[in-house]
Amino acid sequence: MSSTANVPEKGTPLSTPANLLTDVPLPAAAIFEAPLAHNLAWMQRFADDHGAKLAPHGKTTMAPKLFKRQIEAGAWGITLATAVQTVAAHAHGVDRVLMVNQLVGRPNMALIADAIAAGLEYYCVIDGIENVRDLGAFFAARGLTLHVLIELGIDGGRCGCRTASQVDALVAAIAEQPALALVGIEGYEGMIGGGDEVAAVRAYGERLVDTVRTLQASGLLKRQAPIVTASGSKWFDLIAEAFDLAELREHYTPVLRPGCYVVHDHKLYAGAMDQIKARDPNLEGALQPALEVFAHVQSLPEPGLAIIALGKRDIGHEPDLPLPLRLYPASATSGAASSAPVAAVDVSAWRTTHIMDQHVFLQIPENAEIAVGDVIAFGTSHPCLTFDKWRRMLLVDDTLDVRDVLETHF
Structure with a gap:
């Protein structure tokens, strides 16, 4: 045998x-332990200095021991991409997950419903009315409330609403589902390219802020300090700049989500770090x-x-x-x-x-x-x-x- x-x-x-x-x-x-410890402290300090929460994207490592160290360093939660990743993280002690993806398919919904019932604080993003209806029906049947953020996309990008009218229609659809609670706005700037990328990322950050402000003023958000979140590992400084406003610090929950920073790299993000330092020569360390x-x-x-x-x-x-x-x-x-x-x-x-x-x-x-x-x-x-x-x-x-x-x- x-x-x-x-x-x-x-x-x-x-x-x-x-x-x-x-x-x-x-x-x-x-x-290597020394640069790992340095990176954990550096990024947490960066987020703190800009009045933002840090929810590192865990899909980079899917290593629970690293999640634990990120949370111990001060992270607000862990960002993830799938229901299975979410369940794995929760099983290893992560209590707050921001899933920056649409929750689609009944088996995936069932995994998340079980995790929420077991105490997980969970958020996902949404960009389509059919998904709103499916989620509303499923979580109502389970007697649970699902916290959702509207995803704002870009032309030619991946998921997300492209226009203000799409956002308005989505807000109205969510309002019809008692099991869904709209708590903020989410975006991803990593696919912005061509022309003046820096200006385009800054404009996108401003769009996110303007949208969450508009929704908050309308009284349609179901969270006292609504979430506004973006930031991959390349442009996190520009998103932090857009979020670093007194109003957001006091009345909202700005969340940055870089993931690769935990181990960084030797070329792609090393080059991005050089550009960040060039944009802010006073930034301490790297x-x-x-x-x-x-x-x-x-x-x-x-x-x-x-x-x-x-x-x-x-x-x-x-x-x-x-x-x-x-x-x-x-x-x-x-x-x-x-x-x-x-x-x-x-x-x-x-x-x-x-x-x-x-x-x-x-x-x-x-x-x-x-x-x-x-x-x-x-x-x-x-x-x-x-x-x-x-x-x-x-x-x-x-x-x-x-x-x-x-x-x-x-």
């Missing part, structure tokens, strides 16, 4: 205590990359080419291919104990040219000092699509000692 009890999960230690280079079958995904994926050099088949035991199953590759950062010589994996950071070689000038399911093609100098068995740490551009490739990720310190194992629940 076969058993899976002793089948190892990829990237997890063979023993405890463990060091990433000596005790973990690679590839492995690692989050986010720091915390996520890396470690893998062995497995073949050196021809001059100028290294094949790495890493692939699409292990690391995100959109919008950019994995970024080589450092090389650890095979001697560093010998198992010798050390209390100092392992000496590594900067290989950021090397270039990934191709990625397959289990292989990365790395262009290297023909005279590069590299051997089979060496370990290379790779950075990512956009961290979300790396997290969902791992059931367990390692929290490590500067010496690459494993401090914790973080489970994900996608």
